[in-house]
Amino acid sequence: MTPSQLAATTPTKTRNRRFDPERRDRLIDTALNVIAAKGVAGATHREIAREADVPLGSMTYHFANMDELLYLAFSRFVETCAARFDVRMQQSQTPEQAQEAVVQGIVKDYLGTSEEMILAYELYAVAARKPLLREIMQQWMEASQHSLQRHFTADDARIIDAFIEGLIVHGSLAVEPMTEGEVRAAVHRLTDPLLLQRKQ
Amino acid sequence: MTPSQLAATTPTKTRNRRFDPERRDRLIDTALNVIAAKGVAGATHREIAREADVPLGSMTYHFANMDELLYLAFSRFVETCAARFDVRMQQSQTPEQAQEAVVQGIVKDYLGTSEEMILAYELYAVAARKPLLREIMQQWMEASQHSLQRHFTADDARIIDAFIEGLIVHGSLAVEPMTEGEVRAAVHRLTDPLLLQRKQ
């Protein structure tokens, strides 16, 4: 067998890329992608390194251990989601716009892309077991309710937030996903009476 | 002292336990316990076998592979939950009793024991990735809505079911878990208007 033939069997080395200042950052994004694709269980150092085209040793150089990386990845995910929802709330002026923003938040941000939902479920599961990640989950809820409090009372915000949660879960795992119309009807049923007595 | 006598003196090694007709069934229960304790990722053949005090080879004798075991375990979990909820609904006579049964279902069956919640989250996460387990999730939803339809229209049942889902998730992962009073208030806010126009 000639050396060139041998090379076909062994993975080709495409590297020697020493300078890569944003690698750490890029690895966190890659980690999220891998979690979405294969779950937390499938998000191994090896898999993430391969996906990011980075040497394996680089993983533990940048992150003390997997838990740290998970923490960073899910933090970023939650921040992104929370910020996006806050923009929707912030841009709403009237109560009716706020209602519709909730509907759009559910339909556009979650029901559309299964990737977001998968990440959320992975976070639920892991948060139930690891306190560090549970904190992230709680920050998300607080941020979410904070956004809702731009238009609703604290108590109502909590209820609405829970409702959003439920609609998303149901909407994504049900045999036939909820339509935008169904989501809108559900949101209205809960929030219409609230609007009458809303925060002034 | 004959060898057999000697064996009697030696600390019982729990072996030679050849006949064990309900082992398969017991293993499914053990699997659920292990999933609750360590997650799907931690529910390995070894761990379940150790917990059930059964030789490792016994696992793959009884279950073709891990997915089959997961399927059986989560099926049992879902059946138990669905049956319990159906009893609550069935025992309710008036709409007001049905409302309260929903509240009790949330508070007693889920918020009380974190184990049930953890199992649910694990199921969400794994259902989002494996079609076989997604089916279970969907059967659960259908069963749940079927129970609710004893007292509510199909459309309302779907909304209420989603709301229950959200209250449970929020209730269990929030910094301070929801109290029974808060849950009751939330349920009433959604279902009170429904009762007026309810199924006759």
Added chain:
Amino acid sequence: MTPSQLAATTPTKTRNRRFDPERRDRLIDTALNVIAAKGVAGATHREIAREADVPLGSMTYHFANMDELLYLAFSRFVETCAARFDVRMQQSQTPEQAQEAVVQGIVKDYLGTSEEMILAYELYAVAARKPLLREIMQQWMEASQHSLQRHFTADDARIIDAFIEGLIVHGSLAVEPMTEGEVRAAVHRLTDPLLLQRKQ
């Protein structure tokens, strides 16, 4: 989950077939098929039992161990091959017919079906390591040379037999398999001079 759904996951039991007098015989044939399909290494009790639709316990009931089964299977294979070749030689009257019978034996019996060749290679490999199976190999050679001695001297028979062997191996593993014409030319080149001085 209903029982019927569960059955889909667990292998269906198609049995309770107690009376099966030729089972042992059938198992030997099945073993040969499995060896041809998956090699000696892939011919496990489980695989053969599955292929023959027979309970696993039946394997060790009929055969003391795998070596015995291998012995019986390869014996049958060799007997079949040897008998077939002997018929070819026996039916040849003239030296020219014997020559052509050799050609046909190579082309029709081996080069055509890769299954026979695979079984032969598996036998070579295993015979080189296990004395019991080496005996079978030697019986085959003797039978083969005995058949050839109907038309050639003992010394020539041995040479011709080796040549047949080589043509078969080359013919079956080469990039482009030998054609019937090439085989005929090769056989003639070796045996034509022999015919002149042949056994009278």
Added chain:
Amino acid sequence: MTPSQLAATTPTKTRNRRFDPERRDRLIDTALNVIAAKGVAGATHREIAREADVPLGSMTYHFANMDELLYLAFSRFVETCAARFDVRMQQSQTPEQAQEAVVQGIVKDYLGTSEEMILAYELYAVAARKPLLREIMQQWMEASQHSLQRHFTADDARIIDAFIEGLIVHGSLAVEPMTEGEVRAAVHRLTDPLLLQRKQ
């Protein structure tokens, strides 16, 4: 006695042998030895690692999977055999020397050492089933015929090569191995007529 002194007294555990730059290469050789000793089926990661005094994890670090290792091992084997035969052919000047080189190649290189034959049989068997290894087999044949074409026409080379193959198989598996004299007689019977009309 300090712990470190204690360690010095304990029998060397051959560990902490971190740096071993030619390990991969050595493992390929060890693999060949194990295949020769126990067959492809017996050439397990564990066995090869033990034989090479290397930790088990080292095997899958160096080779993506067993097939890759088999490929590399048999490639090396075939290269060695082919090179050795080519030297014999290259060193022959006259046709008569070439004839004798063929004889010596058979007798010295194969009939003498059963290890080489066993490796060849294992390769046949595995080549019949795995396309990747079949390629190796074909490269071997091509190399072999290329060497023969230093002295014979392409057509004759193919026939002679097949004949060599058969003589080796027969010679090694027969009840009483062929003698050098018998091999020489056989080779002469086939090649003498060829020499008269040989390549000029």
Added chain:
DNA sequence: AATGAATGAGTATTCATTCAT
């Protein structure tokens, strides 16, 4: 600062064989 090599613990799964029924 960065990484290729290395490793021990662990993974699901397969297996020949035993044995109580």
Added chain:
DNA sequence: TATGAATGAATACTCATTCAT
């Protein structure tokens, strides 16, 4: 007599992490 249940040893392979360079 025949077999389903059982099991300990073994298999290929993956992994997070360590560490010498």
